Amino acid sequence: MRRFLAPILIVLAVLAPPGVAQADKGPVTRTTLSSPVNFAPGGDRLIVGTTLTLAAGESRHLRGRLQATSSTTVIVAMNATLKCLSGGTQVGISATSSRNHEGSDTTSYAIDGHLPLYVDLLFTAPSAGSYQCGLYGRTATSRTDLTYQLTAVAGGYTWLEASQTDQVGAHWWQNPACDSIGSSPTCTYIGPGQPDSAFVFYEPGVPHDKWTVGTSTTVVQALANVTMTTCYKGTASCDRVPEAYRLARTSGSHSVVNVRLEVLQMDGDGSHTCNRTTTALSAKTILDDAHHYTAYLSLPSVPVLGTCGRQFMMRVYVEHVSGSPVKIDGVQGQTSLTNGIMMNL
The missing domain is CATH 2.60.120.660 (icosahedral virus)
Incomplete structure (x- = not known):
């Protein structure tokens, strides 16, 4: 029987419709994860990213989809976060969606063992420059004896979208x-x-x-x-x-x-x-x-x-x-x- 583990961080569930690009003003570019990325407890892991070069006050709509499998049947925390950095420091607010991953043997998802999370962010550049924007994954558990990892699924299941023109x-x-x-x-x-x-x-x-x-x-x-x-x-x-x-x-x-x-x-x-x-x-x-x-x-x-x-x-x-x-x-x-x-x- 699977046991619930109280997560170290706040975990917040997301169930969302299929990943269809929003009708932003102007084109939207999707960057798709090309190969699986593992993430284990210990902080945010960049899953897929893009660089935006913006003038001061320019805005972009970012949308991410993180679909992950687990190496354990134990319930653990899973977070998907969108944020933009400059010089390694977060700029402005980030957006997070998360949910407990119910394990590799769960049958409650559309694909057994695959949990998808969606997240949206409106990023506005405070000054002109290049910003490294990305979809990050995080996992955690309160159990110190558990060694595991989550894996972001490639093949079109995990991606980052960014509007390519200023959302004036x-x-x-x-x-x-x-x-x-x-x-x-x-x-x-x-x-x-x-x-x-x-x-x-x-x-x-x-x-x-x-x-x-x-x-x-x-x-x-x-x-x-x-x-x-x-x-x-x-x-x-x-x-x-x-x-x-x-x-x-x-x-x-x-x-x-x-x-x-x-x-x-x-x-x-x-x-x-x-x-x-x-x-x-x-x-x-x-x-x-x-x-x-x-x-x-x-x-x-x-x-x-x-x-x-x-x-x-x-x-x-x-x-x-x-x-x-x-x-x-x-x-x-x-x-x-x-x-x-x-x-x-």
């Missing part, structure tokens, strides 16, 4: 800070003992982040990655949820949430919604064994109505349906776990 005026949203144990006052919880629902990027009492669309733009693209964590009995990830509201973790136990991405075009003075474009409300199941889940949501073609104003807001509606309470993750250190991007098309 593109905008990045991120959730407030929420540490791995869930003690931050800006962590958001939903479910038993908590509010039934929440709007991500649209927190009550906080000035809403508005984006002004390009002057000649008639269509925009929106996407969001929202990471959530189940708060079952005994987990150390939900510090502000009393044990009395948590359910026991058992075989197959899970929480269910409904999610919906909403793009709001404001009226002329930016005070009220003039038009709302949304995805369908969809149910997401977060297994307690996985513990974390990232909902990947997108609206590839949002009209810019001439009868409304030029300001937009993004929000994601998240509603608890069943199971233990759920934490909606945010920024941890230098990495963003819940974020959104809007681009002029």
